[in-house]
Amino acid sequence: MPARSLLADLTWYDFVDCVKSDPIIILPVGSVEQHGPHLPLSTDTLLPQALAEAVAERMGGLVAPPIAYGYKSQPKTGGGNHFPGTVSLDGEVLVGLVRNVINELARHGLRKIVLFDGHMENQWFLVEAADLSLRDQKMFRNTDLRIVKLGYWDFISKTTEELLFPDGSPSWELEHAAVMETSLMLHIRPDLVRRELIPNDPPAKFPPFDIYPFDTRPIPATGVLSPAASASAEKGAAVWTQVVADITEALSKAFDKQTSNV
Numbered sequence: 001m002p003a004r005s006l007l008a009d010l011t012w013y014d015f016v017d018c019v020k021s022d023p024i025i026i027l028p029v030g031s032v033e034q035h036g037p038h039l040p041l042s043t044d045t046l047l048p049q050a051l052a053e054a055v056a057e058r059m060g061g062l063v064a065p066p067i068a069y070g071y072k073s074q075p076k077t078g079g080g081n082h083f084p085g086t087v088s089l090d091g092e093v094l095v096g097l098v099r100n101v102i103n104e105l106a107r108h109g110l111r112k113i114v115l116f117d118g119h120m121e122n123q124w125f126l127v128e129a130a131d132l133s134l135r136d137q138k139m140f141r142n143t144d145l146r147i148v149k150l151g152y153w154d155f156i157s158k159t160t161e162e163l164l165f166p167d168g169s170p171s172w173e174l175e176h177a178a179v180m181e182t183s184l185m186l187h188i189r190p191d192l193v194r195r196e197l198i199p200n201d202p203p204a205k206f207p208p209f210d211i212y213p214f215d216t217r218p219i220p221a222t223g224v225l226s227p228a229a230s231a232s233a234e235k236g237a238a239v240w241t242q243v244v245a246d247i248t249e250a251l252s253k254a255f256d257k258q259t260s261n262v
């Protein structure tokens, strides 16, 4: 068995052995989305993939090949779908894709599935995919399936938040390509971060409604929604350590029949 529990690296014989231990399997779901002048388009896929691998290693779990495309970038959370290089899916395509993958994993006997989101815009489509898969499985009389859906940013503790933002709490929605994501990328893939181009513009200001087509005027030209200059690899390491530990603990509890009420 390879040291890293990547589903795609297993042989089918390895896979059969692995399924016998009733492992969790994590499906990272990201996006191809602009992340300012300093981070790659794959940021929202690289981060959940790396975090999922760390969590899976601690739990003896598997990581499925990630879904590298996500739902359309929105101005208030990702800058908007009009930025060059942002390649997005229609909602129904994302729902169908995730539903299909869940049903396939369940068909092979996996019962503990984690939808590990790296792109805020995906969240309700993942909920819909989970709901429809559970309905599909019920029709196949498979009632054993459990699905956890999470966004890793929701695990950042108050203490870590204070370390990231010593001058006060951020708006998490506006943290696109800003301190948290830039710090994590400096920790896991510093080779992909253009440090000299990290912007430090003030937070974007949006009206309390959405208009379509987008009004692009409030969207910062860089695509970065909050100042990012205070990002650092040290902050990234702190987020990484805390979030990996807490997600591991949460998933152990969620899939433990004794403590889970799902």
Ligand SMILES: [Zn+2]
Residues within 6 Å of the ligand: 035, 043, 044, 118, 119, 176, 177, 181
């Ligand atoms: Zn992002």
